[in-house]
Amino acid sequence: MSEPGAASAERVVKALVAAKVEVAASLPDSWLAPVLARIDAEPKIRHIRVGREDDAVGIAAGCALGGKRAAVVCQNAGVLLSANALAGYAHNHQLGFLVLAVYRGLEDDRFHYQKYKGLVTEGVLAGLRIPYRVLTRADELDTIASAVDEAREKPMVLLLRHSALFPAAG
Amino acid sequence: MRRAAAAATFKKHLAPDDIVVCGLGSTRRAWAEAGAPQLTYNGSDPMGTAPALALGLALAQPRRRIVLLEGDGDLTMNLGALVTLAGAAPSNLRIAVFINDRYETGGGQPLPNAGRVSYTQIAGAAGFPWTGEAHDEAQLDKLVPALLQRDGEPPSLGLLALHVDPEASPYPADPGPTTQYQDRAAFQKRLHG
Numbered sequence: 001m002s003e004p005g006a007a008s009a010e011r012v013v014k015a016l017v018a019a020k021v022e023v024a025a026s027l028p029d030s031w032l033a034p035v036l037a038r039i040d041a042e043p044k045i046r047h048i049r050v051g052r053e054d055d056a057v058g059i060a061a062g063c064a065l066g067g068k069r070a071a072v073v074c075q076n077a078g079v080l081l082s083a084n085a086l087a088g089y090a091h092n093h094q095l096g097f098l099v100l101a102v103y104r105g106l107e108d109d110r111f112h113y114q115k116y117k118g119l120v121t122e123g124v125l126a127g128l129r130i131p132y133r134v135l136t137r138a139d140e141l142d143t144i145a146s147a148v149d150e151a152r153e154k155p156m157v158l159l160l161r162h163s164a165l166f167p168a169a170g
Numbered sequence: 171m172r173r174a175a176a177a178a179t180f181k182k183h184l185a186p187d188d189i190v191v192c193g194l195g196s197t198r199r200a201w202a203e204a205g206a207p208q209l210t211y212n213g214s215d216p217m218g219t220a221p222a223l224a225l226g227l228a229l230a231q232p233r234r235r236i237v238l239l240e241g242d243g244d245l246t247m248n249l250g251a252l253v254t255l256a257g258a259a260p261s262n263l264r265i266a267v268f269i270n271d272r273y274e275t276g277g278g279q280p281l282p283n284a285g286r287v288s289y290t291q292i293a294g295a296a297g298f299p300w301t302g303e304a305h306d307e308a309q310l311d312k313l314v315p316a317l318l319q320r321d322g323e324p325p326s327l328g329l330l331a332l333h334v335d336p337e338a339s340p341y342p343a344d345p346g347p348t349t350q351y352q353d354r355a356a357f358q359k360r361l362h363g
Binding site for chain 2: 023025046048049050051052054055056057058059060061062063064065066067068070084085087088089092093094095153
């Protein structure tokens with residue numbers, strides 16, 4: 001029997017590779033552990049660990065500037081922390097890259113200290129005028145590849161629900 | 171050391187195919203005024219992200235040397251980026267920090283703990299394999315080549331701190347004829363041919 005989340009992690013990384021993403025800059029969340037382990041094992045992706053999520057945003061923007069596709073992988077707290085960086089690269093530089101953010105703080109999250117993030121994340125993204133989608137099912141992870149294509153001159157954020165990453169958990 | 175003299179020293183030593191990334195404000199303007207031929211990208215805004223942007227560019231362009239001309243104000247906003255850069259350790263990235271201990275463009279306000287911060291010690295403790303510090307033009311003229319390439323050693327990440335005089339460098343009266351995204355498009359056109 002495979003580890004919880006391994007099948008979804010495989011889907012995520014397969015989609016990134018299909019979209020020719022060559023750099024992933026990440027800051028962990030417990031929900032991301034299988035995805036990050038799979039990225040580590042993927043020879044076609046260079047995994048850069050960052051100390052703050054806006055560093056990941058800057059790295060992805062620099063890759064886009066230089067002609068290489070990159071993804072930011074983080075929790076939605078990283079989206080909130082990176083608001084200025086995301087807006088700056090979206091609207092000032094007009095550089096595109098993918099942001100994969102696990103969506104903490106909704107009804108599927110029993111940790112009370114995550115709740116505020118569920119309250120504000122989509123409102124912040126709407127306010128920043130950054131396009132985003134919420135992925136709820138595992139099969140929707142296959143749309144990651146097309147989301148990379150959409151992120152041409154503006155970041156594209158995919159908010160990954162627990163049910164997409166750990167479908168067997170119900 | 172005057173900012174213009176420091177920028178001229180980099181112009182003297184950089185290779186024609188080096189790519190320069192500039193952080194905010196006065197460092198960016200000093201480099202522009204030097205009239206150097208290197209392909210250059212101005213990283214501002216957002217403030218505090220120029221080191222990460224330069225790292226991304228270095229990863230995307232492994233055959234080109236990327237030189238980040240950074241200000242101490244921009245770097246102080248996100249010193250943790252040095253840990254990320256040291257962890258990634260791209261051999262084609264070099265950083266020069268222009269230190270004047272103040273936010274020049276904002277009106278000359280002092281940086282936090284101005285004058286008592288060692289950026290070379292911070293970078294070294296973060297894991298940078300090479301650091302150097304220049305207090306005058308003669309030192310800078312020796313250390314820029316060392317930053318770019320140490321004889322007999324493989325290329326590696328480095329940070330050079332250089333102390334420049336406080337000089338008024340207010341916002342220009344006119345922001346210029348092009349927007350950031352127009353500059354970005356022009357940069358990419360030159361980069362990719």
